Amino acid sequence: MDNRYRLLLPVSVVIAVIYLLVPFQEGSLPYIGSKTLTCLLLAAYAFLALPKGRLQKTVTLALVISSLGDFFLAIRSADYFTQGLGAFLIAHLMYISAFARHRETVQTAPHVLPVTLIVGLLAIVMIAILWPHLGELRAPVCLYIIVIALMAIAAVHSRFEPLLIIPGVVSFIISDGLIAVSKFLTPVPFSASMIWITYVSAQILIVLAVTRNRPPAS
Numbered sequence: 001m002d003n004r005y006r007l008l009l010p011v012s013v014v015i016a017v018i019y020l021l022v023p024f025q026e027g028s029l030p031y032i033g034s035k036t037l038t039c040l041l042l043a044a045y046a047f048l049a050l051p052k053g054r055l056q057k058t059v060t061l062a063l064v065i066s067s068l069g070d071f072f073l074a075i076r077s078a079d080y081f082t083q084g085l086g087a088f089l090i091a092h093l094m095y096i097s098a099f100a101r102h103r104e105t106v107q108t109a110p111h112v113l114p115v116t117l118i119v120g121l122l123a124i125v126m127i128a129i130l131w132p133h134l135g136e137l138r139a140p141v142c143l144y145i146i147v148i149a150l151m152a153i154a155a156v157h158s159r160f161e162p163l164l165i166i167p168g169v170v171s172f173i174i175s176d177g178l179i180a181v182s183k184f185l186t187p188v189p190f191s192a193s194m195i196w197i198t199y200v201s202a203q204i205l206i207v208l209a210v211t212r213n214r215p216p217a218s
Contacts (some may be wrong), residue, residue: 005048009204012041016200020193027076035074038200039067042207049211055098059210062094066203081183082140088176089144092151098210099154099165115156115166119173123149126177133184141180148176160209168205175199 016038024031043063050056069087072080104112123145134141152169156162175198182191 005045008041008045008048009207012038012045013200013204015041016196020196027074032071032074036067036071039063039070039203042203043067046207046211054101055210058094058098058101059207062091062098063203063207065091065094082137085140085144089140089147092144092147095206096147096151096154099151099158099160102159103154103157104159109162111162111166112156116153119149119152119156122173126180130180130184141184144176145180148173155206155209161212164205164209164212168202168209171198171202171205175202 015034019031019034019038022030022034024034040063043060046063047056047060050059065087069084069091072084072087126145127142130141130145131138152173155165155169158165175195178188178191178195178198182188182195188194
């Protein structure tokens with residue numbers, strides 16, 4: 001296969017940096033396009049880097065749906081937060097499917113149990129803190145927190161490289177945690193930049209984890 005597809009990964013990083021640093025007007029086409037294109041390029045990279053099979057389709061779909069979530073959150077003409085939340089919920093379910101199909105059947109790594117317990121505890125604490133402030137979004141937000149926690153746990157129990165997959169899901173949790181705190185509790189200084197950096201880092205680390213040293217079966 002032509003290895004030029006590998007350029008998609010650094011190009012996606014460049015697009016993400018452009019979105020972060022260039023002061024596009026919020027809601028403008030360059031603003032929406034640069035935010036949406038980052039995960040679309042990662043989706044194309046994953047599709048070409050992975051052998052044909054269920055893993056390829058599942059991870060590619062997760063990234064395409066993540067891009068759709070980015071699109072909803074980038075629109076400023078109306079509030080599409082719920083639609084964005086739904087898109088990312090589906091993307092996390094896709095990741096859960098991929099990680100669960102490649103779970104490690106014999107757990108010997110010492111980090112697995114502590115990380116699993118920490119993730120579960122964080123989910124409970126986050127729900128408890130946000131619960132009084134969620135209003136009509138109480139059900140979807142709590143469901144989302146549970147799903148992302150399950151995604152992180154599935155990743156920890158998977159066969160994918162822990163030095164990539166664990167920082168990836170932790171970055172996802174940090175990114176979504178910052179969104180929740182900023183939206184429902186109190187504004188966080190520089191939250192927009194930190195959310196984007198941790199989110200993009202999460203997606204890149206997950207893509208690298210599933211495309212490097214991957215299990216033989218897809």
